[in-house]
Amino acid sequence: MSALPRSLLPDNASVDDTGRLAIAGCDTLELARQFGTPLFVYDEDHIRERCRQAQAAFAGSVAYAAKAFLCLAMARLVHEEGLDLDVATGGELHVATAAGVPGERLVMHGNNKSTPELAAALDAGVGRIVVDSFDELDRLDSLYSVTGIRPQVLLRITPGVEAHTHEYVTTGVDDTKFGFTASTGVADAAIRRAEQARSVELVGLHAHIGSQVFELASFQRAVEVIAGFARPYGLPELSLGGGLGVAYVAGESAPSIAEWATAITEACAATGFDAPVSVEPGRSLVAAAAVTLYEVGTVKELAGIRTYVAVDGGMSDNPRPVLYGSGYETFLPRATDGERDRAVRVVGKHCESGDLLVREGWVPNDIRVGDILATPVTGAYGHSMGSNYNKVLRPAVVFAQGGDARLVVRRETYDDLLRNDL
Ligand SMILES: Cc1ncc(COP(=O)(O)O)c(C=O)c1O
Secondary structure (H helix, E strand, O other), rough: OOOOHHOOOOOOEEEEOOOEEHHHHHHEEEHHHHHHEEEEEOOOOHHHHHHHHHHHHHOOOOEEEHHHHOOHHHHHHHHHHEEEEEEEHHHHHHHHHOOOOOOHHHEEEOOOOOOHHHHHHHHHOOOOOEEEOOOOOOOOHHHHHHHOOEEEEEEEEEEEOOOOOHHHHHHOOOOOOOOOOOOOOHHHHHHHHHOOOOOOOOEEEEEOOOEEEEOHHHHHHHHHHHHHHHHOOOOEEEEEEOOOOOOOOOOOOOOOOOHHHHOOOOOHHHHHOOEEEEEEEHHHHHHHEEEEEEEEEEEEOOOOEEEEEEOOOOOOOOHHHHHOOOOOOOOOOOOOOOOOOOOEEEEEOOOOOEHHHEEEEEEEOOOOOOOEEEEEEEOOOOOOOOOOHHHHOEEEEEEOOOOOOEEEEEOOOHHHHHHHOO
C-alpha cells in the first residue's frame, strides 16, 4: 500500500526531511510527548478556512452544527468567524452560552426537547427553535403561558428524500423519528397549527436529509421537495441542515463546500425559490482538520490470520467504526510519506472484540511498540461521540496554529471519574 494521501491531512500539515509530520508548525511526535496520548490535534486555521468558505458560499447564512465537535474554544472560534451555532440539546446550549455566544446566534434543535431544555432556550433568547413535533408545540404553548416569550421557529419537515448514506445517519426518509412528514399531510397540519399559535412565530421551514452525504443530487432533490412545499405558505426562511460528506480513506473524494452551495443554489433557481437558504454543516468544517495520535502498546501477530496493533484509545475516542463500520486510514507520523506495506488491524484497549479503529489498515513494516500511530480525519463525531467506557480517560484536545499548540480540552483524570459518584 502506498503512502498516506496528503489530501487526508489538515491543510497546514507538513512533513520534514526525515518524514516527521507537523501540524500548523507543531511537530506531532513532540505534541504526543508534551500532552500525552490519545490526543486530538486540530489545525485551527483549517477550521477557520472552512468556516470562511462556507460563509462565502452561502452568503453568511451558516450555522455550525456543534454536535460534530464542541468545546468552549470551538464555540468561540465559530462565533469569531461569524457563523451561528446549531445546538441540539440543553448541554450543547449550555456550552455555547458559556463560551459567550449570544442567544440570538443559536439555533435550537432536537427531536425530543424537554420542557427544561425549551425553557433554557427561551431564557437564552435563542434566535430560532427548530420544532420537531406536535408535543413540542404543546410544550411551547405551556411555556408561553408562563413566560410570555414567543420564539421565532422553523418547522422541521421530512422531505422523503433518500440520502444514500448509512441508515443510522439517514434522516430525510419518511420512516424517521425526525420532523413532520411532508408526504402524508402531517407537515401541512403542523404549519397550520404553528401559524395560528400565539406561542410561536413561524418564520420558515427546515430539512436535514442525513450526514456523510456525497451525492449532491440528494440535496437538490430535498430543495425541490421543500421549496415546492414551502412556496404556497410564503414563509421567508429555509434551512437545509448539514450533511455534506468528507473523504476518510484513500480513493474517496467528496464535493467541496462551494460545489455543495452551487448545487443548492441551482436547485433553488430551478424551482423558482428565491428566499435565502441557510445551512448547518458540521462534519465538512471540522472532520479533516484533526488527526488523533495514539501510542502503540502491543503488536500481536497471529500467524496466518492477521496482525493486531493495539493503541491506548479505541471506541471511547472514536466510536464511528463500531457504530457505522466507518473506514479510516492509519500511518506513523515518524514516517508520514513512507510506504505502508504491512497490513494490520488497529484496535483499542476496551473489553470488546468490536473495539476497532481501523479494520484494514496499512503501516510501515517496522512498526513497533512505543510508536506514535495516527488516524487522520478524526475531527468530527470522534471526541463529541466519545465516552469513558471501561473508565478510559477522555483524551485531551489541542488547537495548533502558527507553531503554537494550545490545550483546549484537558485530558480527563482519574478523579474526574469519581466526580459524580456519591
Ligand atoms: C439538524 C442537523 N443539522 C446539521 C447536522 C450536521 O450534519 P453534518 O455534520 O453531516 O454536516 C446534523 C447532523 O446530524 C443535524 O441533525
